[in-house]
Amino acid sequence: MGPGLSRAGLERFDGxxxxxxxxxxxxxLVALVACGDDVHVHAAGTLSIGGRPVERGSLFRIASxxxxxxxxxxxALVREGLVALDEPVDRLLPxxxxxxxxxxxxxxxxxxxxxxxxxxxxxxxxxxxxxxxxVEMFAAAQPWPVVVAAAAAGLATIGPPQPDDxxxxxxxxxxxxxxxxxxxxxxxxxxxxxxxxxxxxCARAAGTSFDQVLxxxxxxxxxxxxxxxxxxxxxxxxxxxxxTPDGLVVWxxxxxxxxxxxxxxxxxxxxxxxxDDLHAFARMLLRGGDPVLTADQVREMSRDQLTAEQRExxxxxxxxxxxxxxxxxxxxxxxxxxxxxxGGLGTSFLVQPARDLAVVVLTxxxxxxxxxxxxxxxxQAAALAACR
Numbered sequence: 001m002g003p004g005l006s007r008a009g010l011e012r013f014d015g016x017x018x019x020x021x022x023x024x025x026x027x028x029l030v031a032l033v034a035c036g037d038d039v040h041v042h043a044a045g046t047l048s049i050g051g052r053p054v055e056r057g058s059l060f061r062i063a064s065x066x067x068x069x070x071x072x073x074x075x076a077l078v079r080e081g082l083v084a085l086d087e088p089v090d091r092l093l094p095x096x097x098x099x100x101x102x103x104x105x106x107x108x109x110x111x112x113x114x115x116x117x118x119x120x121x122x123x124x125x126x127x128x129x130x131x132x133x134x135v136e137m138f139a140a141a142q143p144w145p146v147v148v149a150a151a152a153a154g155l156a157t158i159g160p161p162q163p164d165d166x167x168x169x170x171x172x173x174x175x176x177x178x179x180x181x182x183x184x185x186x187x188x189x190x191x192x193x194x195x196x197x198x199x200x201x202c203a204r205a206a207g208t209s210f211d212q213v214l215x216x217x218x219x220x221x222x223x224x225x226x227x228x229x230x231x232x233x234x235x236x237x238x239x240x241x242x243x244t245p246d247g248l249v250v251w252x253x254x255x256x257x258x259x260x261x262x263x264x265x266x267x268x269x270x271x272x273x274x275x276d277d278l279h280a281f282a283r284m285l286l287r288g289g290d291p292v293l294t295a296d297q298v299r300e301m302s303r304d305q306l307t308a309e310q311r312e313x314x315x316x317x318x319x320x321x322x323x324x325x326x327x328x329x330x331x332x333x334x335x336x337x338x339x340x341x342x343g344g345l346g347t348s349f350l351v352q353p354a355r356d357l358a359v360v361v362l363t364x365x366x367x368x369x370x371x372x373x374x375x376x377x378x379x380q381a382a383a384l385a386a387c388r
Contacts, residue, residue: 009386063343071326132190
């Protein structure tokens, strides 16, 4: 008998989901566990406080759970020979040639050194190309000059996803190219911005929009019909809530930022999706990449590519995990060998090939910290226990 799901384990899984649902906790969720050929989905709560029930096909803003999808699309272009994993990006992104690097991350923009090496595609996927979010920038007494400049340029790359704040891709990369890097390429893990740069790089490599790259290389081949950068079907989209000391407050309405097209298709955190679409993506990874990637690419994607020093510098975001190509890698514990990533607007995605196991949790309650809250970790533990 192959791997599967136990009845007792699924009862506990559903009970854990129900225990987290409530107007002061998680208004609604959809959770999926798949082990071998067995698939179980539990939907509970409402799309908004006092609103319609959540259903299996409900839509959620998946935020940074977008990143592994962007990575897979990039690797699909590598498979086609349109870009190489270890080539400098200068051919497609001349705006990023001959980079300058800040002497101090909080220093003035004109106090720089020349970059010791080029920005590469692998560096963008591993988030080690030299620019992105670091926890200390949010704790600084005064905003770093580079953070102020990035905001003024409309880059929308530091902070939570804000689709309406972006400029168009060519303007974005030109303005980004005018900023110095925070660290030498290959030196430090810095969160988020690598996926934004990949948005532009993939579009130029394929000669089309990034939205079309995703659709033709990934979403259509995998049957992910409900995944995209916006939805007109706002009746299926959950309201996003932010926790505060006074309870949950609305952060984005269904008719809000994800209800309309944007100038920039945000490959870092811009997608909406459903639990079944993300399960289709999980199945692709668990089946060795077919039909969009090779087995070697999936292994490379889910292999920790960071040094101990890089993991330590990114610990506030990584939480003990490593990082592969656009996805986190669990290094130890019962989920060792698993890969996936969380979305700070309330989602998580994890696959473990050794058990042929996938778990997807979709809520629209924003995280309190960079680490996933208990509704996600409790359901992941229950999913692991249910896989026999």
